[in-house]
Amino acid sequence: xxxxxxxxxxxxxxxxxxxxxxxxxxxxxxxxxxxxxxxxxxxxxxxxxxxxxxxxxxxxxxxxxxxxxxxxxxxxxxxxxxxxxxxxxxxxxxxxxxxxxxxxxxxxxxxxxxxxxxxxxxxxxxxxxxxxxxxxxxxxxxxxxxxxxxxxxxxxxxxxxxxxxxxxxxxxxxxxxxxxxxxxxxxxxxxxxxxxxxxxxxxxxxxxxxxxxxxxxxxxxxxxxxxxxxxxxxxxxxxxxxxxxxxxxxxxxxxxxxxxxxxxxxxxxxxxxxxxxxxxxxxxxxxxxxxxxxxxxxxxxxxxxxxxxxxxxxxxxxxxxxxxxxxxxxxxxxxxxxxxxxxxxxxxxxxxxx
DNA sequence: TCTGGGGTCCTATAGCCT
DNA sequence: TCTGAGGCTATAGGACCC
Numbered sequence: 001x002x003x004x005x006x007x008x009x010x011x012x013x014x015x016x017x018x019x020x021x022x023x024x025x026x027x028x029x030x031x032x033x034x035x036x037x038x039x040x041x042x043x044x045x046x047x048x049x050x051x052x053x054x055x056x057x058x059x060x061x062x063x064x065x066x067x068x069x070x071x072x073x074x075x076x077x078x079x080x081x082x083x084x085x086x087x088x089x090x091x092x093x094x095x096x097x098x099x100x101x102x103x104x105x106x107x108x109x110x111x112x113x114x115x116x117x118x119x120x121x122x123x124x125x126x127x128x129x130x131x132x133x134x135x136x137x138x139x140x141x142x143x144x145x146x147x148x149x150x151x152x153x154x155x156x157x158x159x160x161x162x163x164x165x166x167x168x169x170x171x172x173x174x175x176x177x178x179x180x181x182x183x184x185x186x187x188x189x190x191x192x193x194x195x196x197x198x199x200x201x202x203x204x205x206x207x208x209x210x211x212x213x214x215x216x217x218x219x220x221x222x223x224x225x226x227x228x229x230x231x232x233x234x235x236x237x238x239x240x241x242x243x244x245x246x247x248x249x250x251x252x253x254x255x256x257x258x259x260x261x262x263x264x265x266x267x268x269x270x271x272x273x274x275x276x277x278x279x280x281x282x283x284x285x286x287x288x289x290x291x292x293x294x295x296x297x298x299x300x301x302x303x304x305x306x307x308x309x310x311x312x313x314x315x316x317x318x319x320x321x322x323x324x325x326x327x328x329x330x331x332x333x334x335x336x337x338x339x340x341x342x343x344x345x346x347x348x349x350x351x352x353x354x
Numbered sequence: 355t356c357t358g359g360g361g362t363c364c365t366a367t368a369g370c371c372t
Numbered sequence: 373t374c375t376g377a378g379g380c381t382a383t384a385g386g387a388c389c390c
Contacts, residue, residue: 035358036358043356043357045359046358047359047390060390063355063356063358065355065356066355066357079358105390106360106390107390108390109390185387185388185389186388188387189386189387218364219364220363220364220365221364221365221387243361244361244362244363245361245362247359247360248359248360249358249359249360250358250359251357251358251359286382288383296356296357298385298386299384299385300385302383304382304383333357334359338361
């Protein structure tokens with residue numbers, strides 16, 4: 001019998017907006033929207049809305065122009081990544097003092113395995129929040145549970161500045177009534193599909209059979225839904241991992257119908273990706289070009305090279321070959337390159353043949 | 355007026371080989 | 373020689389996450 005684990009999930013509250021309000025005190029208590037170039041007339045989406053802005057129904061991923069219509073008096077700011085990364089590193093360093101077993105989840109979230117700590121969950125959570133607040137002036141929401149799923153669901157239950165502890169026994173009462181969309185892994189498509197099956201809540205999802213779920217959502221997703229609805233999650237914490245792909249893409253301010261422009265932009269992107277590959281000390285073998293047309297239809301073409309590369313000229317040549325395979329019958333709004341099948345420099349790419 | 359950019363993982367399909 | 377079953381790889385697309 002393995003002892004029950006204690007996993008903590010921490011989620012910084014409205015991270016980007018909170019940092020801006022902290023460095024610009026005059027913005028505190030006001031609706032702040034961080035996203036894109038900061039110009040709400042340009043193409044871009046909301047990265048983070050402060051809690052004051054959320055009262056206007058503004059949320060992440062909403063087009064900036066829509067957000068501006070909902071709240072013309074709000075303060076719109078560009079994303080200042082380097083600053084947010086600096087704050088994030090400070091927080092992560094502090095977290096790693098609580099436990100050596102930490103999983104980074106993007107810039108503003110992390111899981112910690114706190115099984116080894118003697119103090120009760122409540123005390124650990126409070127201490128962690130207090131240290132984060134002292135070090136950064138920012139608040140965070142913390143959830144603690146027996147696995148990653150319940151820890152994350154817990155941190156989501158009370159926001160901002162919450163601390164929630166969720167045991168396996170609490171699942172039917174506390175998660176059962178929630179809409180399925182609150183489960184990680186349930187996006188708009190799965191939500192709609194479940195609604196077609198007459199399922200709205202996590203409790204109703206838990207009543208579906210495994211075979212029904214597999215039939216509707218495939219093996220991997222079906223199994224996940226079946227377990228998640230019951231609060232079961234055996235995923236380990238991933239304490240380090242290497243990148244699987246690396247890419248760059250841009251959305252044009254105005255749609256483009258000019259192959260020359262597309263080729264020039266793609267060449268630039270390929271150069272940037274090559275530089276990042278060299279920075280990371282990796283090379284890649286498969287080059288994928290993505291095009292999104294004005295009507296939002298998105299297509300990709302890929303080319304696998306004879307061997308891994310991190311050279312701009314090789315990447316550019318492959319990318320342009322991919323570009324040539326797209327029909328240019330419609331205007332283009334986005335173009336991107338991504339390199340996959342990455343290999344650390346100096347490591348053997350493939351095992352020798354038989 | 356719409357709808358970013360960085361990723362991950364999964365699935366389906368086609369071609370090739372045994 | 374023909375046919376079919378699997379396995380493997382490359383490719384394309386889709387859903388989801390922060």
